[in-house]
Amino acid sequence: MQKILIANRGEIALRIVRACKELGIESVAVYSEADEQSLHVQLADGAICIGPGRSSESYLRPERIIAAAEIANVDGIHPGYGFLSEDPDFAEQVESCGIKFIGPNSDVIRKMGDKAVARQIAAEAGVPTVPGSTGPVADDKEAAKIAHEIGYPVIIKAVSGGGGKGMRLVHSASAISREFAAASMEALKSFGNGAVYVEKFIEKPRHIEFQILADEHGNIVHLGERDCSVQRRHQKVIEESPSPFLTPELRKEMGDAAVAVARHCGYRNAGTVEFLVDAYGKFYFIEMNARIQVEHPVTETVTGIDLVAAQLRIASGERLGFAQEDVQQRCHAIECRVCAEDPERNFAPCPGEIGLYYTPGGPGVRVDSHAYSGYTVPQYYDSMIGKVIVSGATRQEAIERMNRALSEYLIGGIRCNIPFTRAVLMDPVFVEGKATTHFIEEFMARNAAPNRQG
Ligand code: MV4
Numbered sequence: 001m002q003k004i005l006i007a008n009r010g011e012i013a014l015r016i017v018r019a020c021k022e023l024g025i026e027s028v029a030v031y032s033e034a035d036e037q038s039l040h041v042q043l044a045d046g047a048i049c050i051g052p053g054r055s056s057e058s059y060l061r062p063e064r065i066i067a068a069a070e071i072a073n074v075d076g077i078h079p080g081y082g083f084l085s086e087d088p089d090f091a092e093q094v095e096s097c098g099i100k101f102i103g104p105n106s107d108v109i110r111k112m113g114d115k116a117v118a119r120q121i122a123a124e125a126g127v128p129t130v131p132g133s134t135g136p137v138a139d140d141k142e143a144a145k146i147a148h149e150i151g152y153p154v155i156i157k158a159v160s161g162g163g164g165k166g167m168r169l170v171h172s173a174s175a176i177s178r179e180f181a182a183a184s185m186e187a188l189k190s191f192g193n194g195a196v197y198v199e200k201f202i203e204k205p206r207h208i209e210f211q212i213l214a215d216e217h218g219n220i221v222h223l224g225e226r227d228c229s230v231q232r233r234h235q236k237v238i239e240e241s242p243s244p245f246l247t248p249e250l251r252k253e254m255g256d257a258a259v260a261v262a263r264h265c266g267y268r269n270a271g272t273v274e275f276l277v278d279a280y281g282k283f284y285f286i287e288m289n290a291r292i293q294v295e296h297p298v299t300e301t302v303t304g305i306d307l308v309a310a311q312l313r314i315a316s317g318e319r320l321g322f323a324q325e326d327v328q329q330r331c332h333a334i335e336c337r338v339c340a341e342d343p344e345r346n347f348a349p350c351p352g353e354i355g356l357y358y359t360p361g362g363p364g365v366r367v368d369s370h371a372y373s374g375y376t377v378p379q380y381y382d383s384m385i386g387k388v389i390v391s392g393a394t395r396q397e398a399i400e401r402m403n404r405a406l407s408e409y410l411i412g413g414i415r416c417n418i419p420f421t422r423a424v425l426m427d428p429v430f431v432e433g434k435a436t437t438h439f440i441e442e443f444m445a446r447n448a449a450p451n452r453q454g
Helices: 010-023 039-043 062-072 088-096 106-113 115-124 140-150 173-191 248-264 296-303 307-315 395-408 418-425 439-447
Strands: 003-006 026-032 046-051 076-078 154-158 168-170 196-200 206-214 220-232 235-241 269-277 283-289 332-339 365-369 384-392
Touching: 003 010, 003 062, 010 026, 010 039, 010 307, 010 365, 010 384, 026 039, 026 062, 046 062, 062 076, 062 088, 076 307, 088 106, 106 115, 106 283, 115 196, 115 248, 115 283, 140 154, 140 173, 140 196, 154 173, 168 173, 173 196, 206 248, 206 307, 220 248, 220 296, 220 439, 235 296, 235 418, 248 269, 248 283, 269 307, 296 307, 296 332, 296 365, 296 384, 332 395, 332 418, 384 395, 395 418, 418 439
Parallel strands: 003 026, 003 076, 026 046
Antiparallel strands: 154 168, 154 196, 206 220, 206 269, 220 235, 235 332, 269 283, 332 384, 365 384
């Protein structure tokens, strides 16, 4: 590959431009009218405007992106994350134009996009899944029957879901019909597909995901885990590796399971296998993400492997060039997402012009951000404006370094979540490595202003 188009914006578009420069690949950015001043446009070798600010009229339009790719005469398209990155129809159209889609093939994206099919693939690969339905459930009667068999509480999930939409927790038989209807309705509205499935609800799990890389010659390795338990409303806040919860034995077992899922579905390129881990250390496959993820720098920092460069090499047909035993977890890494949002106003997005802007540096600190002094955060997109990634010899050193780095990060003119994230970092439950997916909720309750009436 000599020239690629980047079908994304923001920090990930910039991250891909940087990988291209280091590999001697020409990069072409696409941008909306709201992103004309974005750093990814300025740093790419070329740039093509694909429409107005709203993503439904720009970054989510396959035909505009493919037209830009044909005009620029690129060899490949990197989709980044979000937008069209896991749209199997987009990947298929790209492939049919003779352009390399930098990701898995469209059939695999389609399979993994159906969470009930993904569950079946994992089960076939001999990987533990959460007890529940085999495939989608037809109606509330079937949901009630399965819930009765596995026992309450159960969780109803959208087949096309992810990110918590179309998901309902059900505590008893009396609520199952109502919640089945609600989940199905929400799924239909959000994804155009009302199909849902049922799983046993795992209480206070940890969300631990494994990064995998697969080349086009059958070589598959995992690059260890990321613990993403610190989430707020299904938005990750802090990610780290290694997980403070995993033992070497459990890590090996889960890593082998992740590779088995990837092998069984014929996965190519970079991907992530998500697990829930319960308090006893039992793990369950839940989903596979067929894309590069926001938190990929955590894995890059710990393993020393450049994941975006690996994606580009794999898409060019190169071999991985290393084996599982060559992958080492060399340090502890933590990532914090920096968002233009106001924690004091229920995390409302805060678009607007950044005034003063100073990014942290020093030993063991990486900042991936497209922001700069004078940059205006557009209203149309996700509020994430950057990520801080730190390394440390130990988890404690990484936490202290992150606190130091966040204290240096100055973002003027708009509200951001840095003070909130620092408070989370210093919370004893997080510091002790005991955070589950319920941690942020508990943290917010503990730190809420006391009720003065009482
Ligand atoms: C679960 C679960 C517990 N039991 N499934 C959330 C989004 C999607 N990626 C999967 N998710 C979960 N699935 C079973 N069977 C817990 C979560 C979950 C979660 C649930 C409630 C509140 C916050 C959460 C954060 C991460 C995962």
